[in-house]
Amino acid sequence: MNFDLTNDQKMLQDQVKKFADSVLAPVAPDIDKSGEFPWDNIKKMAELGLLGIIIPEEYGGAGFDYISLAIAIEEISRACASTGVIVAVNNSLAGYPIMQFGNEEQKKKYLPLLCKGEKLGAFGLTEPNAGSDVAAMETTARLDGDHYILNGTKRFITNAGEAGIYMVFAYTNKELKHKGMSTFIVERDTPGFSLGKHEDLMGIRATANCELIFEDVKIPRENLLGKEGEGFKMCMNTLDVSRIDIGAQAVGIAQSALDESIKYSKERKTFGQPICNFQMVQSMLAEMATEIQAARMLVYYAGHCKNKGMTRFSKEAAMAKYYASSISVDVARKAVQIHGGYGYTKDYPIERIYRDAKILELYEGTNEIQKIIIARELTR
């Protein structure tokens, strides 16, 4: 692994950072408050190529590698966590599986739409009774002539309220368990497909997180991704990539907490001197900075494994996701502590950052699931 960034990675970081600071950060407090989906900024990001970072140019993407993906998601999340999630889902949970498992027609039809932001992507896996335990899924798809008939409900789906293209997982043969699961590309305007409850979340509040309801939805056969029964495999492979992203979001959120803390600790005076002079504050800042750098390295390492074409890098991806998300919550907590009572108010961004961080430990496989993945790989 090269511990230094390449020229194009450095430039990408530079430009995304500047864009995020001047375009995304100013609206972050507002969309957190209103829950409004940041379409204006999504369109601007589409123009820059941020909605299809890893998608090849021939399908409308920017053709970057997975470390670059992590760099971009980190910078976006540092400025606005909600926007970071939206972009990450579009890239890794919709763009990636179609790029990786789709046939030529599917790629030509859907990838340019996702890259240009004409239609956003969403990933319908979780259900009211099936979260980390994917096999407990109840959604079914029955083949009927040229169509699959889809029935079921998905919950906690990011981008759902504003997306146009949904990757939906369903059993085509429940008896086969994991091997009976399939993946479908479902378009928003398909009859029988409706949106359910909009979740009122603690953090990442502008991500249009909704239920998906499928009632006898007729999906054309050509919208099956890969083959019947390959859904679980595709899902696991996609989640590995997505965990690089979650790690990157976590690093970005944690970095913003550290940046705010550094700034505040230099300004805030107690007992006649700035609090950054106190060893207890310095100790917290040093711990935060060290853990963030460690997390960033793990995220880059997972990206590096994917770049090298490793077929199995579940352990590395799980480590990146688990570690980065758990330190992110811890770093945000310390950042609030450094801010004291002010950190608990909406006068400073840190309370939002604290709320935004928590979800990272939960979605895309809770940290407990990540630990099981890591331990299994090691003790096989």
Added chain:
Amino acid sequence: MDIIVCIKRVAQTAEADVKIDSSGKDIVKDRLTFDMNESDTYALEEAILLKEKFGGTLTAVSLGTVQAEDTLRIALAKGADSAIRIKAEDFEGLDGYKTAQLLKAAIKDLKFDVVFTGCIATDDYYSQVGVTLAELLGVPHATLVTKIDIQDTKAQVHRELEGGLIEHLDMTLPALFTIQTGINEPRYASLIAIRRAAKKEIKVIGASEIEPTGIQANASLEELFTPPAGKRAEILSGSMDEISAKVAGIIKEKGLI
């Protein structure tokens, strides 16, 4: 239209704790971040807009160390066609005059209708290079430019003056403009452009390509120092109301309101 834009990579010192290094002639740069000089980003954008309007070529030039290539590459990603780095490590005692001489030597064989520079560099605040370069190239110049309209070989130019005044000039190309911040809204490079720019070659020229004889600095840096703290600050004490009253009193006393 053929355009040249001169850009400089500078240390970002606005929010940093700046310290003087052991030579006494420079600042400690270890932990500083570096970026394209602020007004240069506007000069670059103005150059790109002109090129988009009229076609032609756009060349970015920078005098700097190898790290300046990162900055030049950003210029390539945003829209420059080619980039030249003059190796700063080959030359010593770079004042504004010598810098302008070296830039002239680097671009003298290029065709150009317009040369852009930023109006001031935020590291040394000389504001010399653009003007001196114009003189050396023998072309007219305008400084602190806030608007440019070009028709054929004529340019209508706005300059920003003190007191909110704007000066309107008519000029004939070729000419050099030093650009004020705020003239436009600098763009961000798209990811695809970044990937292409990363592969582009940057032409590097050094002492062996530029005849150094006759290029002499006019000024040499002797010392950097922090001035002693002045005694004109006064710390007011008391309750919020008392302090407010004191402040109001002082302002009145000084005739400021």
Added chain:
Amino acid sequence: MILDEKHKEFRKKVKEFADKEVAPRAKELDMNSEFPWDLIKRMAELELLALYVPKEYGGAGLDVFSYAIAVEEIGRVCGSTGIFLAAHSSLGVYPVYHSGTEEQKQKYLIPMARGEKIGSFGLTEPNAGSDAAGTQTTAKLIGDKYIVNGTKRFITSGGVADIIVFTATKDPSLGYAGISAFIVEKGTPGFSPGKEEDKLGLRGSMTSELVFEDCALPKDNLLGKEGEGFKVFMGTLDGGRISIGALALGIAQGALDASVKFVKENKKSSGRLMKKMQSIQSRIAEMATEVEAARLLIYQAAMLKDNDLPFTKESAMAKYYASIIGTKACDMAITIHGMLGLTNEYPVERFLRDEKLMEIGEGTSEIQKIVIARQILGK
């Protein structure tokens, strides 16, 4: 996956040596407080003692990255041998390599690099640990000799070293500005090793006092310029942190490996496989993740140093992080082993005892945090 081919090959070579020759000796070195003379000879033969020093000075001509790998691999099986290598290379060899004159390099560096002589570094004093400005040992220029008086403490390999770089001040009231670095050879009149420490861990390494009583050193033994001792030892410690971090990492990896092996081999009495128990899985996953993160931090710091880029912050982070997660990993390893982990039937209790030093030596964790904080606050 992290390493390129060149470093992968190198790791393989060191790993083989560590597993075949060092590991079988680790337990007895610890139990008998035995200094690993035999292993040092072998490390010299394998050219491991001055990995980043050019060949013309007797080194292997590799890089800091390789050095970190070597310390990690040896530390994985034996902390005592690991600390010897780290102290010899980073603290004995490095300052002479970095700050020595050509003559000093010929005279001291080459024999140390070849392993003919053992190197050591005397900075710490009874009353000056992390706060090196408090150095009390004095070196006064009288005529053309420096007359040295004072005592150094906790000096790794101090009692066995042939060549010792140490610091002394011309006047304790001058703080850092008064400190210079010197070289003293074993047997110089007025210089003798003092008390040998009886330690919790790293019992196969020797930690000694150094006593100077009117020890007269020729002017040629000044290392670097007078008054620049601070520069010499700060540079030395920045690099030394990478090696202590690498050693902490190696020991932590040893603890993880031992735990994984134990978990795979053992069933609980209830008949359930240990490896399927979530409380075990959780611990293994935490250890493994933190060990990997520490490795990446250390390699990053090494890469920065190899490329002559600033690495003070990164090396402090690497050392602080690796040592703190290292003791945690060793502690968890004992927990996973249960009562057996407390016995010397398994290596994990030794790992914990050895690892604890990493949080203290070469700047405590508290000092590392201050270094990091200063860097990120721009102070």
